[in-house]
Amino acid sequence: xxxxxxxxxxxxxxxxxxxxxxxxxxxxxxxxxxxxxxxxxxxxxxxxxxxxxxxxxxxxxxxxxxxxxxxxxxxxxxxxxxxxxxxxxxxxxxxxxxxxxxxxxxxxxxxxxxxxxxxxxxxxxxxxxxxxxxxxxxxxxxxxxxxxxxxxxxxxxxxxxxxxxxxxxxxxxxxxxxxxxxxxxxxxxxxxxxxxxxxxxxxxxxxxxxxxxxxxxxxxxxxxxxxxxxxxxxxxxxxxxxxxxxxxxxxxxxxxxxxxxxxxxxxxxxxxxxxxx
Amino acid sequence: xxxxxxxxxxxxxxxxxxxxxxxxxxxxxxxxxxxxxxxxxxxxxxxxxxxxxxxxxxxxxxxxxxxxxxxxxxxxxxxxxxxxxxxxxxxxxxxxxxxxxxxxxxxxxxxxxxxxxxxxxxxxxxxxxxxxxxxxxxxxxxxxxxxxxxxxxxxxxxxxxxxxxxxxxxxxxxxxxxxxxxxxxxxxxxxxxxxxxxxxxxxxxxxxxxxxxxxxxxxxxxxxxxxxxxxxxxxxxxxxxxxxxxxxxxxxxxxxxxxxxxxxxxxxxxxxxxxxxxxxxxxxxxxxxxxxxxxxxxxxxxxxxxxxxxxxxxxxxxxxxxxxxxxxxxxxxxxxxxxxxxxxx
Numbered sequence: 074x075x076x077x078x079x080x081x082x083x084x085x086x087x088x089x090x091x092x093x094x095x096x097x098x099x100x101x102x103x104x105x106x107x108x109x110x111x112x113x114x115x116x117x118x119x120x121x122x123x124x125x126x127x128x129x130x131x132x133x134x135x136x137x138x139x140x141x142x143x144x145x146x147x148x149x150x151x152x153x154x155x156x157x158x159x160x161x162x163x164x165x166x167x168x169x170x171x172x173x174x175x176x177x178x179x180x181x182x183x184x185x186x187x188x189x190x191x192x193x194x195x196x197x198x199x200x201x202x203x204x205x206x207x208x209x210x211x212x213x214x215x216x217x218x219x220x221x222x223x224x225x226x227x228x229x230x231x232x233x234x235x236x237x238x239x240x241x242x243x244x245x246x247x248x249x250x251x252x253x254x255x256x257x258x259x260x261x262x263x264x265x266x267x268x269x270x271x272x273x274x275x276x277x278x279x280x281x282x283x284x285x286x287x288x289x290x291x292x293x294x295x296x297x298x299x300x301x302x303x304x305x306x307x308x309x310x311x312x313x314x315x316x317x318x319x320x321x322x323x324x325x326x327x328x329x330x331x332x333x334x335x336x337x338x339x340x341x342x343x344x345x346x347x348x349x350x
Numbered sequence: 351x352x353x354x355x356x357x358x359x360x361x362x363x364x365x366x367x368x369x370x371x372x373x374x375x376x377x378x379x380x381x382x383x384x385x386x387x388x389x390x391x392x393x394x395x396x397x398x399x400x401x402x403x404x405x406x407x408x409x410x411x412x413x414x415x416x417x418x419x420x421x422x423x424x425x426x427x428x429x430x431x432x433x434x435x436x437x438x439x440x441x442x443x444x445x446x447x448x449x450x451x452x453x454x455x456x457x458x459x460x461x462x463x464x465x466x467x468x469x470x471x472x473x474x475x476x477x478x479x480x481x482x483x484x485x486x487x488x489x490x491x492x493x494x495x496x497x498x499x500x501x502x503x504x505x506x507x508x509x510x511x512x513x514x515x516x517x518x519x520x521x522x523x524x525x526x527x528x529x530x531x532x533x534x535x536x537x538x539x540x541x542x543x544x545x546x547x548x549x550x551x552x553x554x555x556x557x558x559x560x561x562x563x564x565x566x567x568x569x570x571x572x573x574x575x576x577x578x579x580x581x582x583x584x585x586x587x588x589x590x591x592x593x594x595x596x597x598x599x600x601x602x603x604x605x606x607x608x609x610x611x612x613x614x615x616x617x618x619x620x621x622x623x624x625x626x627x628x629x630x631x632x633x634x635x636x637x638x639x640x641x642x643x644x645x646x647x648x649x650x651x652x653x654x655x656x657x658x659x660x661x662x663x664x665x666x667x668x669x670x671x672x673x674x675x676x677x678x679x680x681x682x683x684x685x686x687x688x689x690x691x692x693x694x695x
Contacts, residue, residue, distance in 0.1 A: 243434035246401050249421040250428040251448035252503055261451065265438045 106327065113320040124321045129297050130306065133322070136214060137303040138329060141282035144221035148278045149271060151222075152229025159230070160237045174230045177223055182287025189220055190292045212294025217302060220288045225278030232274035236267055268344040276337040283330055351412050351506040351539050352377050353398060358407035360393055360563075367393040368404065369563035375541060380533045382554035383543045386586070390563040391543045392511055398541065399509050400424045411506070427505030427538075431512040433496040435484040441495050442480040445470055448503040470498040473532070490521040501536070510542035514549065526553050547587050551575060559583050581692035584624040591630060591666045593623045595691065602691065605662040610639035616691045625686040627669040628653065632676070638683030642666075647676050658682065 113121065124130060158164075159171050177185065193200040193210040203210055210216050240263065248258045264271075286304045293300045303326055310319035353375040360368040368390045375381050383391035396402040398409060400421035409416045416424060436444050449463045458466065471477040474494040484492055493513060500508060513529065514522040530553050533540055544550050550557045551571040559566045559574055559582075567579040578584035585592060596603040597613045602623065611623075635641065645665070646657035653669040656676050660666060668684070670676060 241432075241434065243430050243432065244436065246421065247428065247430060247434040247499075248436075248447070248451075250399055250401070250424075250426060251451065251499065252422055252425070253447070253451040254422065257451045261447070262436060268438075 109320055109323055109327065113317065113324045115317045116321060120317075121321050124318050125325055129301070130303075130322055130325075132298040133301050133303040133306040134325065134329070136217065136301065137283055137326070138333075140214060140218050140221055140302075141279050141285075144218055144225055144282045145275050145279035147222050148225040148229045149275045152226055152274060152278070153233060153267075153271065155226070156230050156233045156237055160234060174227050176227075177225075178227045182224065182285065183291070185223060186220065186288035186291030189216070189223060189288065193219065193292065211292055212296075212300065214293075214300050216292035216294070217289050217300060220292050221282035221285060224285050224288055225282050228277035228281060229271070229274035232277065233267055233270045236270040237263075240266055269341050272337055272341040272344060276334055276341070279337075280330065280334060283326070352410075353507060353539060353541070354408075354410040354413070355394065355398070356408040356410070358394065358397060358404045358409070360390070360397065360402065360404050366563050368397070371407070371560075371563070371565055373558060373565060373568070375539060377539055378537050379539055380530070380553065380555045381541045382550035382557045383541060383560060384545070384547060384550040384557050384587075385560035386545060388562075389560040391545075391558075391560050394560075395509050395511055395541060395543050398507070399426050399428045401428070425503065425506050427500030427503065427508040429493070429496050429500050429508070429510040429513055431515050433484070433492045435492055435496060435499070437484050439483075440480065441471070441476070441482050441484070441487070442467055444484065444495060445499045445502050447499060452503075466502065470502055473501070474498045488521075489517045490525060493517065493525065497532075501538075505538060508538045508540040510540070512544060513542055514546075515544070522549070529553060551587075559586065561586070578624075578690065581622055581624065581694060584690055584692070589627050591623075591625045591627060591668065593625075593664060593666070595621050595623045597621045597691065597693075604640070607662060611686065611689060611691075613691055616693050619693060621691050621693050623686075623689060623691050625689045627655075627667060629687040629689070630666070630668040631685050631687050632656075632668065632670050632674055633683045633685065635681035635683050638685040640684040640686075642682060642684070644676055644678055644680045644682060647678060658684070 116124070155174065159167060159174075190211055191197050193203070193216060195201065195204050195209075195211070197211070200211055208215070210219060244262055244266070245258055248262045253261065284304065286302075286308075289302055290305055293302060293305070295301050295305055303322060307319045307322050307326075310316075310322065353373075355371050355373045358368050358371040359366075371390070371394060373394075383394060385391045393402060397404050398416075400416070400419065400423075403417065411424070421428075436447065439447065445467045446463050449458055449466060452458070467480075468477060471480055474497060476491060476494055476498070479487065479491060479495070484495070487495065497510075497513075510529075514525050517525065526549060529542075542553070551574075554571065556568060557571055557574050558568045561582045567574055567583045569577075569579075574583060574587055578587060584590055593604060595609070596606075597616050597618050599618065600613050602609045602611050602613050602621075604623075609623075613621075631638070640660055640662070642658040642660040644656050645659050648655045649672060652672065654672055654674075654676060655667055655669055657665060657667050676682075
């Protein structure tokens with residue numbers, strides 16, 4: 074009997090798939106990202122620090138991450154309500170609404186940007202009444218916020234929907250027969266069961282909003298320090314041939330995004346463990 | 351608490367789940383709803399619990415209309431077939447749930463809740479599992495936790511839907527005895543649904559046999575077994591031999607040949623003769639009123655089961671004592687010791 078006899082597995086092909094996975098991930102994700110870091114080493118630490126802490130960069134990062142976070146929060150709440158309506162009730166046009174949810178997925182982001190801008194511009198359908206009320210949406214941070222909500226909503230809906238569909242209605246009946254009010258059933262039984270999916274949806278919507286470019290730049294107005302998002306600032310630096318500046322901002326975005334996604338991921342794991350152990 | 355159902359009707363689309371059900375359950379009784387799937391037994395249980403509303407009819411608790419109140423206000427303990435435990439809560443929190451969601455003015459203090467949960471976990475003998483989560487428990491343990499959770503709110507009525515349906519045979523047997531003992535100690539009016547006749551006959555004080563949305567018979571386990579009221583009950587409970595016969599003027603004919611049994615006032619026409627397997631006595635070929643040849647013999651337990659091809663055409667299975675020597679090919683005479691004839695083919 075040889076020690077080197079191949080071990081039999083009911084799922085063959087581990088070596089092949091693992092090799093392909095690593096190669097592919099390296100080619101598509103890791104090598105380009107590493108290139109980014111390498112490029113930013115053209116700068117000295119002091120230069121790097123100066124670029125990153127300049128007022129314009131900090132404002133752009135704050136706008137990108139802050140508004141993305143806020144938009145993801147809104148999407149979390151509204152997305153959950155949309156999912157609830159789509160899953161729990163039967164109403165005319167339900168399938169149509171269900172399909173409409175996917176529109177932000179499929180629409181070219183520039184088209185979305187133009188449409189939103191037209192809608193919220195001073196003379197647009199929504200822009201005009203809002204302007205009358207003293208609220209200006211287009212060409213302000215509020216416009217960025219709305220564009221980010223628009224592109225993020227399907228992520229929450231599509232992640233939570235299958236989990237809510239699978240949720241056993243007997244669980245709710247059990248809670249009701251134990252005397253729980255509707256409010257208690259939702260807060261103590263249903264939402265905790267959905268938590269892992271909600272966190273995933275939140276993380277995806279957030280990540281998408283941080284990376285969003287096309288739809289935002291049309292509606293944002295792009296005033297430095299006011300309504301200029303970080304990805305746009307990178308593009309501006311590139312067009313000025315200040316490649317090192319661009320990569321420095323990109324590296325910061327990458328690191329922050331990674332830290333946030335990692336944290337959400339941990340939180341989600343924890344929630345999942347709570348739900349299934 | 352007494353429960354009364356009056357003329358309860360429930361349809362799901364074109365399917366009539368309950369077709370006019372009347373039932374009275376006495377205080378402290380342990381009642382079984384027995385029937386094949388689709389007989390409406392679970393629907394009746396869910397209507398009593400307030401999880402479903404009837405299209406017509408009344409449900410009364412202690413003579414008061416219960417249909418005004420939803421599941422939440424009925425104070426009914428319900429145990430689901432698949433337990434419906436809250437997966438994100440520990441066993442302790444599952445049992446405590448009903449106490450924690452009570453309105454603030456009547457809610458117990460944390461110390462009282464802890465004491466009550468401890469008491470219930472002791473009652474179901476699972477206090478050592480308090481910190482576990484449902485997914486870490488076996489089926490039988492989950493069932494007992496589901497029961498403890500239902501009992502936490504001190505229900506006036508306990509309803510169990512196929513309580514042992516998802517468990518293996520051995521655990522089922524243990525839990526049956528345990529449920530009987532438990533009912534004896536807490537003495538809450540209880541109804542359980544089952545499709546397993548052995549379970550119903552062994553555990554319940556009274557058995558309600560249902561078929562196609564109607565109650566066929568209500569009686570003690572002895573009653574429904576020994577004196578079935580309808581052909582369905584006779585066929586469903588216990589194992590019966592069924593032979594198509596013709597009744598003419600008090601005489602019973604099988605394939606045109608008269609049998610040595612009386613028709614007991616059954617109206618003339620096509621009817622069915624029911625005999626329990628062990629009530630068919632085996633004798634020599636020239637005795638008895640039915641005749642045939644043994645085609646198969648299997649011995650197990652206290653009896654031997656023989657397959658007999660009757661000269662009248664059908665093949666029947668009977669249970670004979672082990673000491674009666676039966677071999678394949680033997681010609682035998684058969685005589686039913688007890689039998690029932692019900693009109694209808």
